[in-house]
Amino acid sequence: MTIETLLVAIAMAVAAGLVGSLAVMRRMSLAADPLSHVALPGIGIALALHIHPVFGAVVMLAFGALLVWALEDRARATTESAIAVLFSAALAVGSMMTTGENLIDALFGGAGVPSWSEKIFGLSVASAIVLFILLSKNSLVIMMVSPDVARTADIKVRRLELLYLEAFALTIALGLRYLGVLLMGALIIIPAVTAKRLSHGLSSMLWFSVALSVLSTALGSAIATHLHREAGPITVLVATALFLLSLLARRQRSAD
Amino acid sequence: MHGMTGAVSAENVLEVNHLSVHFDATRVLTDLSFNVAKSSSVAVIGPNGAGKTILLRALIGALQFSGMVRWTEGVRIGYVPQKLDLERDIPITGVDFLSARAAVAHKPVTDFSSVLTPVGIPLEVARQPIGTMSGGQFQRLLIAFALVGGPNVLLLDEPTAGVDEPGQEHLNELVRRLQKDQSLTVLFISHELSVVYKNADQVLCLSRARTYFGPPRTILTPDLLREIYGSEVSYHVHDN
Numbered sequence: 001m002t003i004e005t006l007l008v009a010i011a012m013a014v015a016a017g018l019v020g021s022l023a024v025m026r027r028m029s030l031a032a033d034p035l036s037h038v039a040l041p042g043i044g045i046a047l048a049l050h051i052h053p054v055f056g057a058v059v060m061l062a063f064g065a066l067l068v069w070a071l072e073d074r075a076r077a078t079t080e081s082a083i084a085v086l087f088s089a090a091l092a093v094g095s096m097m098t099t100g101e102n103l104i105d106a107l108f109g110g111a112g113v114p115s116w117s118e119k120i121f122g123l124s125v126a127s128a129i130v131l132f133i134l135l136s137k138n139s140l141v142i143m144m145v146s147p148d149v150a151r152t153a154d155i156k157v158r159r160l161e162l163l164y165l166e167a168f169a170l171t172i173a174l175g176l177r178y179l180g181v182l183l184m185g186a187l188i189i190i191p192a193v194t195a196k197r198l199s200h201g202l203s204s205m206l207w208f209s210v211a212l213s214v215l216s217t218a219l220g221s222a223i224a225t226h227l228h229r230e231a232g233p234i235t236v237l238v239a240t241a242l243f244l245l246s247l248l249a250r251r252q253r254s255a256d
Numbered sequence: 257m258h259g260m261t262g263a264v265s266a267e268n269v270l271e272v273n274h275l276s277v278h279f280d281a282t283r284v285l286t287d288l289s290f291n292v293a294k295s296s297s298v299a300v301i302g303p304n305g306a307g308k309t310i311l312l313r314a315l316i317g318a319l320q321f322s323g324m325v326r327w328t329e330g331v332r333i334g335y336v337p338q339k340l341d342l343e344r345d346i347p348i349t350g351v352d353f354l355s356a357r358a359a360v361a362h363k364p365v366t367d368f369s370s371v372l373t374p375v376g377i378p379l380e381v382a383r384q385p386i387g388t389m390s391g392g393q394f395q396r397l398l399i400a401f402a403l404v405g406g407p408n409v410l411l412l413d414e415p416t417a418g419v420d421e422p423g424q425e426h427l428n429e430l431v432r433r434l435q436k437d438q439s440l441t442v443l444f445i446s447h448e449l450s451v452v453y454k455n456a457d458q459v460l461c462l463s464r465a466r467t468y469f470g471p472p473r474t475i476l477t478p479d480l481l482r483e484i485y486g487s488e489v490s491y492h493v494h495d496n
Binding site for chain 1: 313316317318333334335336337340342343345346347348349351352353355356357359360361385386398401402405411
């Protein structure tokens with residue numbers, strides 16, 4: 001792995017750590033998985049049209065986030081069923097349109113060396129997401145506690161909600177080439193879940209989540225290079241190992 | 257149609273005309289009209305399901321409605337919702353929550369004693385995660401949160417629900433004091449008619465059949481209460 005690729009991977013990990021913190025606090029831990037499925041038809045269409053698969057995935061994920069946002073306005077039970085139906089259907093359509101090897105790459109990552117344009121795209125999208133979360137964290141926290149209270153604090157709740165969902169979807173898209181859409185969901189959620197166990201307040205939650213996400217990515221890449229394996233699964237296993245360690249740390253602390 | 261500001265007569269903070277809210281086929285509020293005078297205290301009462309919370313949510317623009325809701329120019333609303341469903345282990349402290357409000361309002365507050373002292377929350381409690389606070393503590397934190405925004409109107413949705421008796425007294429006293437000291441306009445939902453009688457200048461009584469609006473003495477009559485609640489309702493009037 002080259003230095004630039006590692007840099008892009010770390011930028012992606014920082015974005016995943018921040019987006020994941022909010023996702024876990026908002027009880028959206030399971031949303032990454034169904035949302036990631038919509039990337040597949042996008043990849044299929046892009047391949048059929050001979051355009052870059054990442055582009056197709058980005059467009060479809062952005063559209064998926066918009067769909068979730070539009071449905072959220074309605075009763076919660078209906079939204080959940082609608083998401084389940086639509087996104088499972090997307091998986092079926094996607095797997096029909098995407099051939100074997102491309103499908104595995106899309107799901108679990110690792111399709112050769114990313115091009116320069118991909119690296120620049122990855123770095124700029126990751127920076128935009130990081131900037132968005134850092135600038136909006138206060139509004140996002142208030143909205144998470146109560147959207148109605150947020151409204152009276154002059155927060156444009158619906159717009160912020162859409163921006164957050166798009167940031168979430170784009171973070172999944174970022175991981176497409178490196179981790180694959182399925183494993184990227186894991187990198188968004190697992191470090192944040194670990195951070196939540198270790199944190200008392202908001203800043204420690206964000207810091208821990210970013211640190212754990214970056215550590216998992218860096219360590220995962222190093223181990224993968226050493227073992228001549230794909231980085232994605234190993235990165236997620238490192239994140240999971242850190243989570244298990246946090247269980248021990250917590251137990252130790254309560255035993256003290 | 258959504259709420260707007262401006263075009264409200266000088267003595268009023270809020271004017272509501274022909275407000276209706278419905279969800280699909282169910283009408284929750286029908287053709288509601290009332291005005292709220294500046295620095296007054298208005299109690300919203302009525303049986304469960306009469307649409308009290310819906311009314312407050314319509315007033316802050318959280319719901320689609322028909323009719324007109326007009327707030328006076330420069331209104332700053334502090335909204336204190338009913339008990340919120342929070343995870344115990346959410347890593348957000350009371351201070352994080354207040355800091356977020358200050359940051360959104362572009363107020364560089366480093367010391368929250370000016371809002372924590374009036375609501376009677378010690379700083380050590382405010383430093384705890386909000387999910388671990390008791391119902392009464394969190395309710396008071398929400399009021400402190402509203403105060404950070406420097407409101408001139410407070411909307412309180414059953415602020416004393418789930419709070420023990422001494423805590424209730426304290427909260428009611430707090431709201432009355434804030435209203436007097438900062439000449440706030442207060443709209444509060446309550447089920448305690450004695451508190452309504454004591455604290456409200458006007459009472460808005462919602463029921464499926466009809467709506468009544470007027471001073472407590474004319475609204476809280478045994479006949480009217482029987483009509484609205486469908487059974488005998490008694491309350492104790494504190495003599496001051």
